[in-house]
Amino acid sequence: xxxxxxxxxxxxxxxxxxxxxxxxxxxxxxxxxxxxxxxxxxxxxxxxxxxxxxxxxxxxxxxxxxxxxxxxxxxxxxxxxxxxxxxxxxxxxxxxxxxxxxxxxxxxxxxxxxxxxxxxxxxxxxxxxxxxxx
Amino acid sequence: xxxxxxxxxxxxxxxxxxxxxxxxxxxxxxxxxxxxxxxxxxxxxxxxxxxxxxxxxxxxxxxxxxxxxxxxxxxxxxxxxxxxxxxxxxxxxxxxxxxxxxxxxxxxxxxxxxxxxxxxxxxxxxxxxxxxxx
Amino acid sequence: xxxxxxxxxxxxxxxxxxxxxxxxxxxxxxxxxxxxxxxxxxxxxxxxxxxxxxxxxxxxxxxxxxxxxxxxxxxxxxxxxxxxxxxxxxxxxxxxxxxxxxxxxxxxxxxxxxxxxxxxxxxxxxxxxxxxxx
Amino acid sequence: xxxxxxxxxxxxxxxxxxxxxxxxxxxxxxxxxxxxxxxxxxxxxxxxxxxxxxxxxxxxxxxxxxxxxxxxxxxxxxxxxxxxxxxxxxxxxxxxxxxxxxxxxxxxxxxxxxxxxxxxxxxxxxxxxxxxxx
Amino acid sequence: xxxxxxxxxxxxxxxxxxxxxxxxxxxxxxxxxxxxxxxxxxxxxxxxxxxxxxxxxxxxxxxxxxxxxxxxxxxxxxxxxxxxxxxxxxxxxxxxxxxxxxxxxxxxxxxxxxxxxxxxxxxxxxxxxxxxxx
Amino acid sequence: xxxxxxxxxxxxxxxxxxxxxxxxxxxxxxxxxxxxxxxxxxxxxxxxxxxxxxxxxxxxxxxxxxxxxxxxxxxxxxxxxxxxxxxxxxxxxxxxxxxxxxxxxxxxxxxxxxxxxxxxxxxxxxxxxxxxxx
Numbered sequence: 001x002x003x004x005x006x007x008x009x010x011x012x013x014x015x016x017x018x019x020x021x022x023x024x025x026x027x028x029x030x031x032x033x034x035x036x037x038x039x040x041x042x043x044x045x046x047x048x049x050x051x052x053x054x055x056x057x058x059x060x061x062x063x064x065x066x067x068x069x070x071x072x073x074x075x076x077x078x079x080x081x082x083x084x085x086x087x088x089x090x091x092x093x094x095x096x097x098x099x100x101x102x103x104x105x106x107x108x109x110x111x112x113x114x115x116x117x118x119x120x121x122x123x124x125x126x127x128x129x130x131x132x133x134x
Numbered sequence: 135x136x137x138x139x140x141x142x143x144x145x146x147x148x149x150x151x152x153x154x155x156x157x158x159x160x161x162x163x164x165x166x167x168x169x170x171x172x173x174x175x176x177x178x179x180x181x182x183x184x185x186x187x188x189x190x191x192x193x194x195x196x197x198x199x200x201x202x203x204x205x206x207x208x209x210x211x212x213x214x215x216x217x218x219x220x221x222x223x224x225x226x227x228x229x230x231x232x233x234x235x236x237x238x239x240x241x242x243x244x245x246x247x248x249x250x251x252x253x254x255x256x257x258x259x260x261x262x263x264x265x266x267x268x
Numbered sequence: 269x270x271x272x273x274x275x276x277x278x279x280x281x282x283x284x285x286x287x288x289x290x291x292x293x294x295x296x297x298x299x300x301x302x303x304x305x306x307x308x309x310x311x312x313x314x315x316x317x318x319x320x321x322x323x324x325x326x327x328x329x330x331x332x333x334x335x336x337x338x339x340x341x342x343x344x345x346x347x348x349x350x351x352x353x354x355x356x357x358x359x360x361x362x363x364x365x366x367x368x369x370x371x372x373x374x375x376x377x378x379x380x381x382x383x384x385x386x387x388x389x390x391x392x393x394x395x396x397x398x399x400x401x402x
Numbered sequence: 403x404x405x406x407x408x409x410x411x412x413x414x415x416x417x418x419x420x421x422x423x424x425x426x427x428x429x430x431x432x433x434x435x436x437x438x439x440x441x442x443x444x445x446x447x448x449x450x451x452x453x454x455x456x457x458x459x460x461x462x463x464x465x466x467x468x469x470x471x472x473x474x475x476x477x478x479x480x481x482x483x484x485x486x487x488x489x490x491x492x493x494x495x496x497x498x499x500x501x502x503x504x505x506x507x508x509x510x511x512x513x514x515x516x517x518x519x520x521x522x523x524x525x526x527x528x529x530x531x532x533x534x535x536x
Numbered sequence: 537x538x539x540x541x542x543x544x545x546x547x548x549x550x551x552x553x554x555x556x557x558x559x560x561x562x563x564x565x566x567x568x569x570x571x572x573x574x575x576x577x578x579x580x581x582x583x584x585x586x587x588x589x590x591x592x593x594x595x596x597x598x599x600x601x602x603x604x605x606x607x608x609x610x611x612x613x614x615x616x617x618x619x620x621x622x623x624x625x626x627x628x629x630x631x632x633x634x635x636x637x638x639x640x641x642x643x644x645x646x647x648x649x650x651x652x653x654x655x656x657x658x659x660x661x662x663x664x665x666x667x668x669x670x
Numbered sequence: 671x672x673x674x675x676x677x678x679x680x681x682x683x684x685x686x687x688x689x690x691x692x693x694x695x696x697x698x699x700x701x702x703x704x705x706x707x708x709x710x711x712x713x714x715x716x717x718x719x720x721x722x723x724x725x726x727x728x729x730x731x732x733x734x735x736x737x738x739x740x741x742x743x744x745x746x747x748x749x750x751x752x753x754x755x756x757x758x759x760x761x762x763x764x765x766x767x768x769x770x771x772x773x774x775x776x777x778x779x780x781x782x783x784x785x786x787x788x789x790x791x792x793x794x795x796x797x798x799x800x801x802x803x804x
Contacts, residue, residue, distance in 0.1 A: 271524055272526075302526040302528070320516070324509050330502055331503060335472070340513070340514040344518050346480030347480055347515065347518040347522070348522070351526060355528075366464075369464050372465055375458050376477075377473065380473070380477035380481075381477055383451065385481075386451065387484075387485045392403075392440040393404070393436060394489075395435045395489070397492070399488070
């Protein structure tokens with residue numbers, strides 16, 4: 001089903017083993033999900049994707065983890081990414097998103113998509129009041 | 135620039151006048167932005183879009199208003215909606231998103247889009263651990 | 269604003285002149301819009317795009333011309349194509365789409381986009397009853 | 403496979419039961435397809451999505467039902483929504499779209515996507531003749 | 537799983553048989569993949585899609601075949617087309633793309649998607665230096 | 671027109687000055703285009719985006735620079751990113767893409783988009799022969 005063949009024993013490669021160890025330590029869990037098992041076929045890419053994900057999503061910052069995962073999932077839904085939608089909605093739930101919050105999230109995402117289509121059809125000029133540059 | 139002609143005197147139509155009055159009261163501001171001025175060409179559509187926006191975005195709910203606008207903006211960026219991106223980033227700023235939070239938001243949106251492309255290319259199977267149904 | 273430079277005197281090229289003449293004859297109008305004036309920079313591409321557009325959109329077929337333009341415009345809106353959205357909504361109006369029909373069209377496009385986002389988020393299995401193969 | 407768990411006995415909830423009854427009555431069929439069975443996990447969202455679908459798609463209006471489903475399917479294809487593409491092409495067939503019309507529909511959708519890409523690459527200015535505002 | 541039913545004996549139709557024969561001759565292989573077996577349900581569409589694919593992708597031209605398939609796959613990934621992503625990455629590999637080149641390809645596609653999102657969010661003006669028209 | 675305000679004197683910030691100096695040295699040109707001038711509002715994001723662009727696009731690698739820019743531009747067109755389409759087509763031209771190659775590129779991008787739409791509509795199963803895992 002995938003376009004890359006995951007290595008059968010990924011941690012035999014020390015670069016992969018180091019990334020997997022950091023994933024486990026960062027998350028406090030032994031589970032390493034498929035995206036990393038497939039990216040292990042290309043250790044350089046694996047290192048770069050994990051470094052970015054860790055810096056952006058797994059490092060304490062201004063926004064709370066749950067909110068960050070919801071923003072990430074919103075983009076993934078709009079980009080029709082099956083794997084990402086599943087993994088980041090699961091991550092948002094793991095970081096505290098309740099069922100009621102997920103329902104509200106779905107409502108916002110759906111309403112935004114509706115209005116995006118409407119305004120990509122009508123194409124009104126952007127109000128000057130919205131421009132950051134003024 | 136638009137595909138609909140906005141009526142020159144929209145509030146001459148009582149249905150439009152009622153929606154504009156509700157927009158002003160809900161927002162506590164006299165400003166009515168272009169999306170409503172163009173939708174005024176079709177009062178039934180105007181009523182339905184405003185009713186949904188008001189219910190989903192302008193009514194107190196579980197998520198804070200700033201977060202709701204950030205989720206909305208994330209979808210709008212992924213859908214390449216110029217007007218929506220401007221208006222909902224402006225709305226997020228108006229609801230308290232700081233410049234530093236906006237930078238963090240941009241980083242999440244960009245990282246999500248990068249990984250979406252990567253996983254839409256690699257297409258690994260979704261891990262069973264992520265499935266809500268199990 | 270464009271990434272191709274339109275030739276200043278496109279009809280000096282006989283291949284371009286032949287396509288422009290066919291556009292005018294097919295449409296019964298002297299007006300040749302910008303897409304053809306820019307594609308004139310690459311006569312082979314111009315010929316191929318016009319041949320396809322003429323065969324699919326300007327030749328009598330099962331669906332009425334107005335409906336064909338609405339389907340075309342729906343795709344263009346979803347793909348955030350500014351030029352195409354303007355030109356095919358204008359074409360639909362020229363082929364008889366009334367303002368009330370355009371409002372209904374907008375409503376369908378917006379509702380579809382809303383539900384698309386919702387189902388790209390929820391990802392329920394496709395019902396067996398919908399499958400053409402069974 | 404889904405990100406929401408459908409309730410095992412959805413009609414035990416009276417709000418869900420009322421929506422399902424209205425779906426059956428509106429369609430004159432006992433079959434309730436998966437989108438509603440999964441949305442039943444969130445009765446408020448279920449009510450709002452059904453109300454919109456019923457108003458826009460299942461209420462007699464200016465455009466014929468078959469055409470409305472084709473416009474809906476066109477958007478769904480462009481948004482890569484698997485479930486929506488299946489369900490709305492099936493709905494168009496149920497409302498009278500013949501195999502030959504479906505082939506013509508596919509041709510229009512494909513041609514639109516081709517030209518959308520081309521014009522999103524070339525980005526010519528929109529002709530003044532197309533602007534609704536002038 | 538498909539929305540079209542593939543004919544059980546496609547080559548009974550002489551138009552389909554002619555296209556299949558040309559596919560086999562052009563590729564020097566007996567294998568005819570599913571896209572053609574499903575399009576066989578609509579011989580006119582089959583002929584038109586194959587004619588375009590053959591002219592654009594299977595005819596010697598300025599760009600090398602491997603590069604053409606990589607450009608094609610890049611578009612397919614961005615459009616979330618599952619079938620196209622698989623078939624054109626396989627075609628690129630068949631035309632000489634190595635595993636290391638595929639890893640580099642993935643990196644470019646991912647970086648482009650990241651920056652696309654960022655610039656669809658920030659929306660800076662296009663530099664005059666980039667405009668082909670000047 | 672942008673959603674970020676570019677700093678009036680960006681190089682007053684030493685982190686921005688260092689990135690701009692590296693952009694100029696890497697490209698052998700004094701010109702710093704708008705994406706960097708706007709990102710200068712957020713020096714951390716500027717550093718991260720430039721580091722990735724430099725590593726992926728401006729460092730000698732297996733694929734030739736012209737081909738890398740064409741792959742990048744293909745993704746940008748599919749994502750409807752106005753700025754990126756202009757800047758990466760300009761970069762491809764600067765790295766040797768001729769007008770005839772650009773015409774061929776446009777043809778491939780357009781054909782891919784057409785077939786993507788068709789296969790996102792038909793949704794045939796992926797042939798086992800294409801799967802990397804087997």
